[in-house]
Amino acid sequence: MDALTGKVAIVGVDESDEIGVVPQKTALQLHAEAAQNALADAGIEKAEVDGLFTAGLSTIELGEYLGIRPTYTDGTNVGGSSFVIHIGHAVNAIANGLCRVALISHGQSGRSRQSGPPPDLYGQNVAQFEEPWGLPRPLGAYAMACARHMHRYGTTHEQLAEIAVATRAWAALNPKALMREPLTIADVLASRWISWPLHLLDCCLVTDAGGAVVLTSKERARDTVKEPVAVLGFGEHHDHAIISQMPDLTAGPGQVSGARALAMAGVGHDDIDVAEIYDSFTYTVLLSLEDLGFCRKGEGGAFVSGQRTAPGGNFPLNTQGGGLSYTHPGMFGIFTVIEAVRQLRGDYAAAGQAARQVQDARLALVHGTGGVLSATGTAILGV
Numbered sequence: 001m002d003a004l005t006g007k008v009a010i011v012g013v014d015e016s017d018e019i020g021v022v023p024q025k026t027a028l029q030l031h032a033e034a035a036q037n038a039l040a041d042a043g044i045e046k047a048e049v050d051g052l053f054t055a056g057l058s059t060i061e062l063g064e065y066l067g068i069r070p071t072y073t074d075g076t077n078v079g080g081s082s083f084v085i086h087i088g089h090a091v092n093a094i095a096n097g098l099c100r101v102a103l104i105s106h107g108q109s110g111r112s113r114q115s116g117p118p119p120d121l122y123g124q125n126v127a128q129f130e131e132p133w134g135l136p137r138p139l140g141a142y143a144m145a146c147a148r149h150m151h152r153y154g155t156t157h158e159q160l161a162e163i164a165v166a167t168r169a170w171a172a173l174n175p176k177a178l179m180r181e182p183l184t185i186a187d188v189l190a191s192r193w194i195s196w197p198l199h200l201l202d203c204c205l206v207t208d209a210g211g212a213v214v215l216t217s218k219e220r221a222r223d224t225v226k227e228p229v230a231v232l233g234f235g236e237h238h239d240h241a242i243i244s245q246m247p248d249l250t251a252g253p254g255q256v257s258g259a260r261a262l263a264m265a266g267v268g269h270d271d272i273d274v275a276e277i278y279d280s281f282t283y284t285v286l287l288s289l290e291d292l293g294f295c296r297k298g299e300g301g302a303f304v305s306g307q308r309t310a311p312g313g314n315f316p317l318n319t320q321g322g323g324l325s326y327t328h329p330g331m332f333g334i335f336t337v338i339e340a341v342r343q344l345r346g347d348y349a350a351a352g353q354a355a356r357q358v359q360d361a362r363l364a365l366v367h368g369t370g371g372v373l374s375a376t377g378t379a380i381l382g383v
Helices: 027-042 059-066 082-095 123-129 139-153 157-171 185-190 254-265 282-291 300-307 322-326 333-345
Strands: 008-015 051-053 072-074 101-109 193-195 208-217 229-238 274-277 363-370 375-382
Touching: 008 027, 008 082, 008 333, 027 059, 027 101, 027 208, 051 059, 051 082, 059 072, 072 082, 082 101, 082 208, 082 229, 082 333, 082 363, 082 375, 101 333, 139 193, 139 282, 157 185, 157 282, 157 300, 157 322, 208 333, 229 254, 229 333, 254 282, 254 363, 254 375, 274 282, 274 333, 282 300, 282 363, 333 363, 333 375
Parallel strands: 051 072, 051 101, 274 363
Antiparallel strands: 008 208, 008 229, 101 208, 229 375, 363 375
């Protein structure tokens, strides 16, 4: 195991007061609510926070709004994977004495647009080399990559739909999820095309939401309210910005970040009890499962078949309903962390929501994807 393994713990997580369709609140308000709620979850006062992390918004602006003047600040922005990557950065900062309490915060008015446009991760090259040919972003990029996987490995629409259906089954158990109605494979296949081979129900939601995570040292964590969740391993990687420059449309940077996180934690795939994997599209999940090594290349479709990832299946995945059915304000990565922590602490069992609780969960994998399959962050958490 790495020297940093288990030195830092997540001690607080929460969402904003409202998520879904929240036109009356700006992104900063969603940030503030989530941060306040996560700090309350940890039992830590805002005055203790001296490390501030976010993406898509300047940490200077966020710090001013929250009333936090950090001694360590990190605005790394690689899209939806940023907040998972921030975990590793926060661990390094805390373990090396650069800050004591780190707050990772996200707030985005993706649906109501009560704030400015999201930052452009793609740069000038996409406007010069891809958009003139009519490729919509980011949807068209994911569709093209998915089409290549289907061509190369025989992946089917039905197998992709398995992911959406299983995720909706988890969302049906979550009162905060935007979409909770029953869903079948036939429903997914009957939904309209958005960009072939992706149907409407292969695509994530667009919502308003905030989320926050609080980390501190193992020693300080002994005095917090909830059971601390240790950060055991983490990894990050990116290998392209625009989809035409992706080295292989059927293999992403998760191969590097996932291997690094698992090796650092000293655990294997069979040790993972619950996985929270970014699901901007059904293909994102299928590709990530292969890249992370839960199955071999080309076997992702078979891996998710038979509702294996749904409640009652033997591979609990995206147990809050994911970006496909729970919430997706534009960058989803922080919500994978929030859900993993709740599962590991047994929050749902304690709240009498046994159907939502993954029994005896001790190890979780969280995985974020940013850009157009461009960047990934992976973390292993445990109790």
